[in-house]
Amino acid sequence: MxxxxxxxxxxxxxxxxxxxxxxxxxxxxxxxxxxxxxxxxxxxxxxxxxxxxxxxxxxxxGPSTNLQTEQGHPFSISTASVRSIVRNAVDSVDGIRARSVDVEPAGDPEGSAATVSLTVAMRAGISFAPTAEAIRRSVSAEVLAELGIPAARIDINAEDVYVD
Structure with missing residues (x-):
């Protein structure tokens, strides 16, 4: 429109x-x-x-997320880019589709880590507990590889189920 x-x-x-x-x-x-x-x-x-x-x-x-390198140097990255990194990590897990993603600076000093909250849609028949651990491993690895900071916490909410 x-x-x-x-x-x-x-x-x-x-x-x-x-x-x-x-x-x-x-x-x-x-x-x-x-x-x-x-x-x-x-x-x-x-x-x-x-x-x-x-x-x-x-x-x-657009909106930015302020983070810090492990050496303590501050940097800013578009929030859309951070969300895209997390979505790609979630979508790489079989049977899972990322929905909403929120990434907030965390750690001490602020921005030296990230707190990730996300919602997902799961394929029918998938067990949530082991899949949630696979999502956490994938997101954690991708955030560390792409942003150079650890994910201090990753909260996952399954909000939908789909059938292929």
Whole structure:
């Protein structure tokens, strides 16, 4: 369904208008902040545009999950990518299909591990307990291989059964 039907504006125009409005709001916030501490003009050259570009880049990338390498270096990866990694690991287990996936930073320090919660659909006739252990092994191995962090906890909820 086209969300722009009846708006009288083309999708590209609506997107451009939305970006201009966001830019104007951000400029207002930046100007208000800048007026409170009165930096020298040479210190502000390009600051507004750099901040706006960072915000645009973040919006373009979408929601991110913040994690840390085993050496303690923080990094950010799109949440969609993390979910895709987990879904692929779940789907590799015979008779299982991933449904919803949620990955949250965990560990000490925060982000040095991950907590995974997921729902699955199971093929009729599969025993849940041994299959859940196979899912945990697969997800744990994939998260460690792809993200370089361990899965501290993997919660699985079977919410549907299907017949091939």
């Amino acid at each position: 086209n969300e722009h039907v009846g708006s009288g504006a083309e999708p590209d125009q609506t997107s451009a208008d939305s970006q201009r409005e966001s830019d104007a709001q951000l400029r207002g916030v930046i100007d208000e902040y800048m007026s409170t501490f009165q930096p020298e003009p040479e210190d502000t050259a390009g600051v507004r545009e750099r901040i706006l570009q960072l915000v645009r880049d973040d919006l373009y990338r």
